[in-house]
Amino acid sequence: MGTLNALNEGLPMKLDESPPSLPSASFDCFPASARTYNQDGLMTMHDCSFIEEPRFANAYRDAIQTGSWSGPWGQAQIHWRAHVLCWAGQIAQRLQGDFVECGVDHGGTAMLLLKYLDFDNSSRRMYLYDTFCGLDPTLSSEKELANYTGIYRDCYDEVRQRFESFSNVIVCRGSIPASLSKTAPEQVAFLHIDLNAANPERAAIEFFWDRLTPGAMIVLDDYCWVACHAQKLSMDEFAKSVDCPILSLPTGQGLLQKR
Ligand SMILES: C[S@@+](CC[C@H](N)C(=O)[O-])C[C@H]1O[C@@H](n2cnc3c(N)ncnc32)[C@H](O)[C@@H]1O
Secondary structure, eight states: OOOHHHHHHOSSOOOSSOOOOOSOOOOTTSOGGGOOEEETTEEEOSOOGGGGOHHHHHHHHHHHTTSTTEETTEEOOOHHHHHHHHHHHHHHTTSSSEEEEEOOTTTHHHHHHHHHTTGGGOSSOEEEEEOSSSOOTTTSOHHHHHHTTTTOOOOHHHHHHHHTTOTTEEEEESOTTGGGGTSOOSSEEEEEEOOSOHHHHHHHHHHHHTTEEEEEEEEETTTTOGGGHHHHHHHHHHHHHTTOOOEEOTTSOEEEEOO
């Protein structure tokens, strides 16, 4: 998950490369009583009944228990982001290929997908890549390092134990992209990138691009969070180079599909 520090400090942040400024947002256009959702930088009056759907609710409950989404900021709730992941995972389940997550932390979003998609009863594998102790200082900008100082502690043993009952989950410790060349699936149906750092994220999508099955779903967790603008710029450049546009979602995620 990106930008929690930034949220605590209050937006807008000062950025090196600022996104275009827009007229200031106003939520006065609908009364508080009409709001159906107000979390994670997103407020709306739209239907979000997916939250109560039992399959989703059960997977979300197991995911939140990992502790991935809590920290000095308290307990974050990310239902709509989780909904996007579950939806994209369902599409990917119809395709050939394994699932990959770059940026796992305690395993929140990984657990969400494993439970929602009933991975226990699947022959495909899920590869989980992380240092399991935070950003790689040699690959991250000063700003990125400053944003996440003190957030990540070593959680490798905990994560290994968490997923050891899933025979088809492969936990890969190491810095991305170096760890990808040690072990990686040949065919990928689903790729979730959530590293909070532009350079390794770019390296990850470049590494996996040719391994993605046509139709594969790619979710970029930090893509359009204002505080992660460097990630957006880098991903936009990549998307242009492969002629595959990225959809900005109001959750802050970016979504693309391999052609
Ligand atoms: C926001 S967390 C992932 C959260 C997870 N997707 C979730 O929502 O449950 C970002 C993770 O990226 C990892 N990370 C950052 N840079 C990395 C790199 N170059 N190589 C491997 N892991 C990295 C950090 O250790 C951290 O656990």
